[in-house]
Each structure stands twice: as C-alpha cells, then as structure tokens.
C-alpha cells in the first residue's frame with residue numbers, strides 16, 4: 001500500500017465510468033469506455049482539479065497566501081487555479097503565454113471573473129519562465145506575502161498524486177465493471193497526468209497499459225518530462241519503487257499543426273461524438289487524443305480480442321468555446 005500525502009477535497013469524485021456503445025459499434029473494434037474526469041466539477045473541472053487537491057494542500061501547509069502558476073492563454077489549468085484560489089480565499093497570479101492581444105473568451109474569461117492577477121508574456125519572454133516565477137515570488141515576498149509556485153499544468157511530484165489516486169479509482173471502476181482493459185488512453189501536455197497514471201497503475205497493480213497521445217512536442221520530450229516528474233516524486237517521497245522500470249508510452253502521430261491548433265478532422269470528430277454520445281471534446285486536448293485513439297483502432301493497433309479500452313476524458317470544454325469559429329455553424 002502507498003501512503004498518500006494530505007489533500008483538500010476539491011474534486012467531485014469518483015467520476016462516472018461507462019461504455020460508449022454506439023461509437024464502439026461504429027468503429028467495430030474493442031469496446032470503448034469513458035472515464036468522465038470532465039465532471040470533476042462545473043467550472044472547476046477537468047484533470048487539473050485532481051492534481052490541485054494535493055498542490056493546494058501543500059501550499060496551505062507551507063503557510064502560503066498567494067499562488068503563482070503559468071500556462072497558455074487558454075490554459076485549463078490556470079482557469080482551475082484561478083477559481084479554486086478564489087474558493088479558498090487565496091490570491092492567484094497567472095503568467096500567461098500569448099503573442100497577440102487575447103480576447104477575453106473561454107478560459108481567459110473565467111480567469112478574469114475569478115479575479116486573478118494576469119501577466120501576459122510573449123512566446124520568447126516565456127522561455128525565461130523560471131526567472132519570471134522567481135521575479136514574482138520575490139515581488140510577493142517584498143510585500144510580506146508568501147507565494148507558492150505551481151508549475152505549468154500542475155505537473156510535478158506533488159501534482160502527480162492526483163493521478164496516482166485516480167488510477168486507484170479506475171482500478172475500482174474496472175473491478176465493478178468486471179473488465180481488465182488493455183489500455184487507458186488520454187491526452188498528454190505537461191506530462192503530469194501521464195506520470196501519475198503510469199506510476200499509479202504500477203503501485204495499485206492494475207494490469208493495464210497507459211497510452212498517452214501528445215497534443216504538443218514529441219515522444220522524446222515526454223520520455224524526458226514524465227521521467228523528470230517521476231524523479232521529482234521519488235525525491236520528495238522516497239520509496240523502493242523502481243521508477244526506471246516503468247513504461248512511458250507516448251504517441252505523437254496526432255499532434256496536428258501545433259499546440260492549440262487542430263485540423264478539420266478534429267472538429268468533425270468533436271461534432272460526431274457530441275451528436276452520437278452527448279460527449280463534448282475540445283480541440284486542444286481531448287479531441288486530438290480521442291481522434292488518435294479512433295484512428296489507431298481503425299489501423300488495428302489495439303487488440304480486438306482483449307476487448308476494452310478506456311478513454312480518460314480530462315476536460316477542456318472552455319477551450320472549445322474559444323475556437324467556436326472552426327465548427328462552421
């Protein structure tokens with residue numbers, strides 16, 4: 001058994017778990033199940049909330065009154081931090097990456113409603129992100145505040161606990177459903193969900209592989225980033241677990257034009273899945289990963305015999321509203 005650190009209760013869990021019968025029949029491959037982590041909350045929803053349960057607990061344990069975090073201008077993570085910070089009475093400062101003057105829509109609109117302080121930086125300024133964090137932490141120290149830094153996506157050894165716990169929850173879902181899926185599939189961006197699930201399946205003895213579909217960067221990047229998160233976790237919470245034996249399985253075939261940019265096939269799939277299953281995907285994360293899974297099913301990359309695949313829906317709905325012009329209505 002594994003000893004979890006302190007966490008706050010911020011996510012609505014366990015999240016629903018059920019099969020997508022019509023879509024599975026249409027694809028004619030293994031049965032697809034959905035784990036609805038897009039239902040961890042209403043506006044404070046998605047995979048980040050699970051990570052933030054541990055990160056906010058750590059921040060409060062350290063006596064911090066301010067949270068600094070970073071991400072793209074439509075970051076789901078930053079939106080979740082802004083809203084949860086407001087809920088907990090903490091000041092939130094977001095460092096957002098954008099090259100043009102962004103419109104106050106989607107996640108950014110919610111950041112603003114939540115009262116977060118927002119600093120916009122260009123892509124080239126963002127390359128010195130470590131120094132930006134340092135600068136703002138010093139700034140708050142000078143004001144007599146104590147600021148807690150959460151890395152992009154909440155992906156580090158602390159945030160990873162969210163998906164170590166989620167793996168345990170999935171194990172219970174599998175037992176209840178009487179299945180032993182061949183794979184848990186999900187979108188990977190900053191790597192923490194992938195690191196947590198990969199480690200979580202190992203520690204909870206779940207005989208299911210974890211397959212991450214990249215929405216940016218390549219396999220080599222995720223190999224390095226996920227291992228770095230695992231090493232950070234090991235350094236903070238020493239154990240006998242051999243993290244080097246874990247299989248970090250990333251597919252980078254479906255990244256598309258760039259991070260945050262999707263081709264017409266992704267928007268077509270978003271429409272199809274919404275109409276067929278009442279399930280909303282987004283063009284930045286879940287749409288790309290779901291598309292990759294469907295294509296790989298069609299290509300026969302998943303076993304037909306072993307039966308079941310689980311798609312972890314990590315949220316991202318507000319990002320869809322920021323790109324509604326590509327839906328063609």
Ligand SMILES: Cc1ncc(COP(=O)(O)O)c(C=O)c1O
Nearest residue numbers: 076189190191193285314315316
């Ligand atoms: C909706 C959504 N799905 C997936 C991810 C990827 O998770 P991670 O950053 O832990 O790789 C993110 C975060 O970046 C996200 O917002």
